[in-house]
Amino acid sequence: MELHDLTALEQGDAVCRGEVSPLELVEHYAARADAVGAFVTTTHEQARDHARRLAGAGRPDGAGPLWGVPTGIKDLHPTAGVRTTFGSAAYDDFVPDASDDLVLTIEAAGMPSLGKTSSPEFGSPCYTEPDVAPPSVTPWDTTRTAGGSSGGAGAAVAAGLLPVAPGSDGGGSIRIPASCCGLVGLKPTRGRVSGAPMYGDPTGLATPGTLARTVRDAAALLDVLEGRRVGDPFWAPPPTTSFVDACDREPGRLRVARFVAPVIADVDVHASSVTAWEDASRLLESLGHDVEDVPVPIPRDAVADFETCWSVLTALSPAPPGREDRLRPLTRWLGDLGRQVSGPDFGLAIGRMRRHAAAALAALAPYDVVLTPTLARPPALVGELRDDADPARDFANQKAFTPWTSAWNVTGMPAVSLPLHWTDGGLPVGVMLAARPAEEELLLALAAQVEQAAPWHARRPPGW
Numbered sequence: 001m002e003l004h005d006l007t008a009l010e011q012g013d014a015v016c017r018g019e020v021s022p023l024e025l026v027e028h029y030a031a032r033a034d035a036v037g038a039f040v041t042t043t044h045e046q047a048r049d050h051a052r053r054l055a056g057a058g059r060p061d062g063a064g065p066l067w068g069v070p071t072g073i074k075d076l077h078p079t080a081g082v083r084t085t086f087g088s089a090a091y092d093d094f095v096p097d098a099s100d101d102l103v104l105t106i107e108a109a110g111m112p113s114l115g116k117t118s119s120p121e122f123g124s125p126c127y128t129e130p131d132v133a134p135p136s137v138t139p140w141d142t143t144r145t146a147g148g149s150s151g152g153a154g155a156a157v158a159a160g161l162l163p164v165a166p167g168s169d170g171g172g173s174i175r176i177p178a179s180c181c182g183l184v185g186l187k188p189t190r191g192r193v194s195g196a197p198m199y200g201d202p203t204g205l206a207t208p209g210t211l212a213r214t215v216r217d218a219a220a221l222l223d224v225l226e227g228r229r230v231g232d233p234f235w236a237p238p239p240t241t242s243f244v245d246a247c248d249r250e251p252g253r254l255r256v257a258r259f260v261a262p263v264i265a266d267v268d269v270h271a272s273s274v275t276a277w278e279d280a281s282r283l284l285e286s287l288g289h290d291v292e293d294v295p296v297p298i299p300r301d302a303v304a305d306f307e308t309c310w311s312v313l314t315a316l317s318p319a320p321p322g323r324e325d326r327l328r329p330l331t332r333w334l335g336d337l338g339r340q341v342s343g344p345d346f347g348l349a350i351g352r353m354r355r356h357a358a359a360a361l362a363a364l365a366p367y368d369v370v371l372t373p374t375l376a377r378p379p380a381l382v383g384e385l386r387d388d389a390d391p392a393r394d395f396a397n398q399k400a401f402t403p404w405t406s407a408w409n410v411t412g413m414p415a416v417s418l419p420l421h422w423t424d425g426g427l428p429v430g431v432m433l434a435a436r437p438a439e440e441e442l443l444l445a446l447a448a449q450v451e452q453a454a455p456w457h458a459r460r461p462p463g464w
Helices: 008-016 022-030 044-057 101-108 151-158 175-181 215-225 271-286 302-315 329-339 343-364 391-401 407-411 440-453
Strands: 039-042 071-074 113-117 165-169 184-187 207-212 255-258 290-293 369-373 415-422 428-435
Touching: 008 022, 008 215, 022 044, 022 113, 039 151, 044 113, 071 101, 071 151, 071 165, 101 113, 101 215, 113 151, 151 165, 151 175, 151 207, 165 184, 165 215, 175 184, 175 207, 175 415, 175 428, 184 215, 184 440, 207 215, 215 415, 215 440, 255 271, 271 290, 271 369, 271 415, 271 428, 271 440, 302 329, 302 343, 329 391, 343 407, 369 440, 407 428, 415 440, 428 440
Parallel strands: 071 113, 255 290, 255 369
Antiparallel strands: 039 113, 165 207, 184 207, 184 415, 369 428, 415 428
């Protein structure tokens, strides 16, 4: 067994016991070839320097279980002294002077960064095919997308290039790569992770989260990221214990709501997604939980309000002056739509979206968790969803691929994609569980229970 075969927590434990050093871990991962389009920019030398500083200072009191374990930073997060492109050719030479809060938090936790993981332009599409880097692909079939927008992070973790990685999720951007890459993808509650210092999303849709190979690894990185900052406009109440410890709890007998009808698009759901959902339902029942069918809790007319907010968010990410022609057709199209929305209309759309969220939360309040598929089909071929000649068609293709994920961004609920099914051809298919706001501990307890109970063949493809 090689170092990258260990879970992130196992690697952290090996560092704690002195069996491997942070520098040895950095060197091991730096030597692995990126054949999946995981990184836009590598920072191996900076990671080596960070690892040496960790070794020189020694393990501090109160160090977390991931101290000394390397990771990467999504290319949407400004990182001081490191090229940060935001997935856009318009920023292909941009080097920030300062890091954002997520980057500083990861550095302070003693996790050296091996580089900037790939993102599509401004994190908008659900595929990762930026002009500044090769497409991010799933290692299970490198002709197929790793998803997006945290596609580079997902590809890196699935291919053993990183043990665990942060992502961000405004409409499914953590859970989509998790499903495409056979990973655990955790989007936390709105406000669980601070958006400091920029607070660039006035809609509350987006949040950082985690991608990992196991539920416990995903929880451990959330322990690193979570926390309120002075000035946060909203925040989640602190957990009663660490999220890792929550994975060891018995969740008790839960009421599980389930639905399979798409939320945001009229699309035929692939048989593999339905099978994964049905198998997960039976597994939950076998664990003693009550599974009940419910109507889709968000009306179809909420989609227009989400799209209004999404287009305005895109318009809030302009190119530097004189570089507008370097933006992708999809970005220009969405940005133009966003600039056509007046301030009052934007405010009204946010209000309607929050009322839709409140109605959905009320409808789901009797249930502890909600079960849906993650995606409508297995990973798409590279280029299959993208349509530069017709950005409206591109956007429609994305909605058809991801007809459930954005619902939980609207409600602010925590949600996790779990790799519980594989097609006969060895492609991963995720299922998604969501919990009430601020109930990550319950969600993780259930996810860990499901992960433990799932048959081995359901968690890895044939021949793994």
